[in-house]
Amino acid sequence: MVASEFPRRLYTKGFEPVPDKSIGYYSDDYRLVHALKLALQEDEWEEIYESPLGVFLKFHDLxxxxxxxxxxxxxxxxxxxxxxxxxxxxxxxxxxxxxxxxxxxxxxLNCGYVDDLALTDLALSDDTRAFWELMGVDTESGPSTIEIIEACSNCSSWSRDDRLRLGYLGIYAGFIVATRPGLSTNINHARLVMDLEGFKEFPWGRIAFQHLINSVKEKDLSKNIHIEGFxxxxxxxxxxxxxxxxxxxxxxxxxxxxxxxxxxxxxxxxxxxxxxxxxxxxxxxxxxxxxxxx
Incomplete structure (x- = not known):
C-alpha cells in the first residue's frame, strides 16, 4: 500500500499541533504507592508484587x-x-x-474475552457492604484514589485479606483506570476484590486498554490535555x-x-x-x- 492509499491524517502533514504543556495524567500516583507500601505488611506487599497485577508496582520501581x-x-x-x-x-x-x-x-496483562465485561449483574453482598464501610466508602460507589489513600492510614488492625483487598483496589484505581484522584471508580469492577483469586485472574488488561483508548480518542491534541488510564x-x-x-x-x-x-x-x-x-x-x-x- 502506498502512502496515498492511507486514510486521511487527523492533522495535515507538517502542521500537526505543537505541544505546549506536558500531557497530564493520573496513573502511577506516587502518593498512592507510598501509602500502600506503608499500609501493607512486607509479605502482603510481596504477594501483590508477584501477582499478575504486580507488573504495575514493578513499573513504578523503574x-x-x-x-x-x-x-x-x-x-x-x-x-x-x-x-x-x-x-x-x-x-x-x-x-x-x-x-x-x-x-x-x-x-x-490478561486481556482475555469475557461475555459481560461490565459485570452488570454483580450484586452487593453483606461482606462487600461490611468492607466498604470499613474503608469509609459509600456502598454504591467504587472507591476513589483519595479514599484508598485515606484508608491506608487506618488499616493496621484489619485482617490480612482486607489489607490485600485495599492493595489491589489501589492498583485498580491508580493504574488500571487512573482517573482523577477524587473520582469514584466503577462499582461493579471494584466489588470483584472480595474474591481475591478471581480479582487477580480477571482480564484487567482489557479494562485498562479500553479506558486508555477511550480517553485518548476524545482528546483535542491542539489543546492542553489530561489522559486517563495507564x-x-x-x-x-x-x-x-x-x-x-x-x-x-x-x-x-x-x-x-x-x-x-x-x-x-x-x-x-x-x-x-x-x-x-x-x-x-x-x-x-x-x-x-x-x-x-x-
Whole structure:
C-alpha cells in the first residue's frame, strides 16, 4: 500500500499541533504507592508484587521517565481510524498500530474475552457492604484514589485479606483506570476484590486498554490535555514500534526483560524527538529493501 492509499491524517502533514504543556495524567500516583507500601505488611506487599497485577508496582520501581512530547507527536501522526479500539499512526509512510494486541504485548496483562465485561449483574453482598464501610466508602460507589489513600492510614488492625483487598483496589484505581484522584471508580469492577483469586485472574488488561483508548480518542491534541488510564503504555508503544529509536532514546535495560513495559527506563527532555522519530521510517524502508534483495 502506498502512502496515498492511507486514510486521511487527523492533522495535515507538517502542521500537526505543537505541544505546549506536558500531557497530564493520573496513573502511577506516587502518593498512592507510598501509602500502600506503608499500609501493607512486607509479605502482603510481596504477594501483590508477584501477582499478575504486580507488573504495575514493578513499573513504578523503574522510576520511568515520562516523555510527553514523544507521546504527543505519535498521537498527532494519527490517521483516521473507524475502529473504535484502534489507533494508527504514520511514521513517515510506515503505519503502526496501537490495539488490544499491542497493549497485551507491552503490559503482559490478561486481556482475555469475557461475555459481560461490565459485570452488570454483580450484586452487593453483606461482606462487600461490611468492607466498604470499613474503608469509609459509600456502598454504591467504587472507591476513589483519595479514599484508598485515606484508608491506608487506618488499616493496621484489619485482617490480612482486607489489607490485600485495599492493595489491589489501589492498583485498580491508580493504574488500571487512573482517573482523577477524587473520582469514584466503577462499582461493579471494584466489588470483584472480595474474591481475591478471581480479582487477580480477571482480564484487567482489557479494562485498562479500553479506558486508555477511550480517553485518548476524545482528546483535542491542539489543546492542553489530561489522559486517563495507564498512559505510559503509549510511550512504550513508541519503543515497541520503533526499535532503533527505542535503542537510542528509550534507555533500554540490559537482558531480555518481559513484558516490554519493564524493559525501558524511558527518557525526559530529549531534543529533536520528532525528527528522530521520522528518521525511523527511512530505517524501516531500508530494512525492507534489504529483505527483498536477500
Amino acid at each position: 522510576d520511568f521517565g515520562w516523555a510527553s512530547r514523544l507521546v504527543h507527536h505519535m498521537l498527532t501522526f494519527q490517521i483516521v481510524c473507524k475502529q473504535r479500539y484502534e489507533i494508527w499512526s504514520l511514521i513517515g509512510t510506515t503505519p503502526v498500530r496501537f490495539s488490544l494486541h499491542e497493549f497485551e504485548e507491552i503490559t503482559g 498512559v505510559q503504555a503509549l510511550q512504550v508503544w513508541v519503543y515497541y514500534a520503533l526499535l532503533d529509536f527505542a535503542a537510542e532514546f528509550g534507555e533500554p535495560l540490559p537482558n531480555d526483560i518481559q513484558p516490554l513495559l519493564l524493559a525501558y527506563k524511558g527518557s525526559r527532555g530529549r531534543k529533536n524527538v520528532k525528527a528522530n522519530m521520522l528518521k525511523q521510517d527511512i530505517v524501516l524502508k531500508l530494512k525492507s529493501t534489504t529483505e527483498v534483495f536477500d
